[in-house]
Amino acid sequence: MVFDIVLKGGHVIDPKNGIDEVKDIGIQGGKIAAVDAGLPVEGTGKVVDVGGLYVTPGLVDIHIHAYATPGNPDQWAGDNSILPDGFSFRTGVTTMVDTGSAGWRNFADFRERVIDRCQTRLFALINIAGTGMTDIAHEQNPHDMDTDKTSGMARDHEDVVVGIKTAHYIGPEWISVDRTIEAAAKADTRTMIDFGFFKKERPYYELLTQKLRPGDISTHVFRGPTPWFDAQGKVLPYLHQARERGVILDVGHGAGSFCFRNAVPAVAQGFYPDSISTDLHVLCMNMGMLDMTTTMSKFLVLGMPLYEVIRTSTVNPAEEIGHPELGHLSVGAVADVAVLNQMEGSFGYADSFGGRISGDKRLHCELTVMGGRVVYDWNGRAGVDYAELGDNYGIRSGESRIMPPA
Numbered sequence: 001m002v003f004d005i006v007l008k009g010g011h012v013i014d015p016k017n018g019i020d021e022v023k024d025i026g027i028q029g030g031k032i033a034a035v036d037a038g039l040p041v042e043g044t045g046k047v048v049d050v051g052g053l054y055v056t057p058g059l060v061d062i063h064i065h066a067y068a069t070p071g072n073p074d075q076w077a078g079d080n081s082i083l084p085d086g087f088s089f090r091t092g093v094t095t096m097v098d099t100g101s102a103g104w105r106n107f108a109d110f111r112e113r114v115i116d117r118c119q120t121r122l123f124a125l126i127n128i129a130g131t132g133m134t135d136i137a138h139e140q141n142p143h144d145m146d147t148d149k150t151s152g153m154a155r156d157h158e159d160v161v162v163g164i165k166t167a168h169y170i171g172p173e174w175i176s177v178d179r180t181i182e183a184a185a186k187a188d189t190r191t192m193i194d195f196g197f198f199k200k201e202r203p204y205y206e207l208l209t210q211k212l213r214p215g216d217i218s219t220h221v222f223r224g225p226t227p228w229f230d231a232q233g234k235v236l237p238y239l240h241q242a243r244e245r246g247v248i249l250d251v252g253h254g255a256g257s258f259c260f261r262n263a264v265p266a267v268a269q270g271f272y273p274d275s276i277s278t279d280l281h282v283l284c285m286n287m288g289m290l291d292m293t294t295t296m297s298k299f300l301v302l303g304m305p306l307y308e309v310i311r312t313s314t315v316n317p318a319e320e321i322g323h324p325e326l327g328h329l330s331v332g333a334v335a336d337v338a339v340l341n342q343m344e345g346s347f348g349y350a351d352s353f354g355g356r357i358s359g360d361k362r363l364h365c366e367l368t369v370m371g372g373r374v375v376y377d378w379n380g381r382a383g384v385d386y387a388e389l390g391d392n393y394g395i396r397s398g399e400s401r402i403m404p405p406a
């Protein structure tokens, strides 16, 4: 077998297939063609040495905000969106999910301007509020939470829509949650719930144990007001019950939703999130959250095994959004691959509120492959020594190098 690319000598972690050892990855035609030790490299287009590094499925971040649409200020998301390609590949992420930046009124615009134009594989949840996150006030308006229009839009764009979202709801009623579940049921899809402002009239434990259906996602699970522990400091039974019911507990770090006070004891007790996600937007891209590999590193230094950190950043989130074809390195799967360096040293991490921990590990993305193409290469590993390229490299066909008269 002849490969387009071989990633040689890395430690492969592929939880879907139970792989946790040094193997080569052979890529051909944009797909994973072989995963084995000592793959033959004769005739291979490009052999990339990834010895000493971890090779994982392309990371899947199911909570980001990407409706940044310069040129259309009436519709763009007020939720401080970013454009995906500037953040995804450099952190090993090949698949992202925009979580409700657009609603049914502006989803087609979002799709045309961002989803269909970015290189990152971008899916979306549609906000139950008609114009999505254009402003927080709008997300409070129950008169524009139209379950028929929202579910219709989800069905019309079912190739990219993976669910319905509500966020930032302030009022004491359940209406935003109820309408979101209703719209999702009509479109035969899942919800992701940002529970907004925690109110005594609608307790979070009721959301998890009564409202949400199996497969529905509660994001921001480590928020400050989330009740996590009993008087003895043990994880409360309702969280175990929610998980047994099939409710998904997602990180959604963001600028106000990740608190070490909750995460540290939970992870210490072996209660891990189902998926690690960033809630990437402009308010957390430079402080606290930073990026996907930093968010993963936090769980690593809290004591979550690397294998589980990779599981909750690849196969788990892919399956949670109904895309089981992603998040693993099975032969025949699309060749989305992240190459990560687990650095040893002295590092510090901040949560969303300036709480800090220190740790001796940090994950750093070295190289990213998407659909069989190298899309990020921090150390130029996919390049070759320039001196081997001869005298004419760098000159495109049709160009001439005309020497000045002697």
Ligand SMILES: [Zn+2]
Binding pocket: 063, 064, 065, 099, 254, 279
């Ligand atoms: Zn968010």
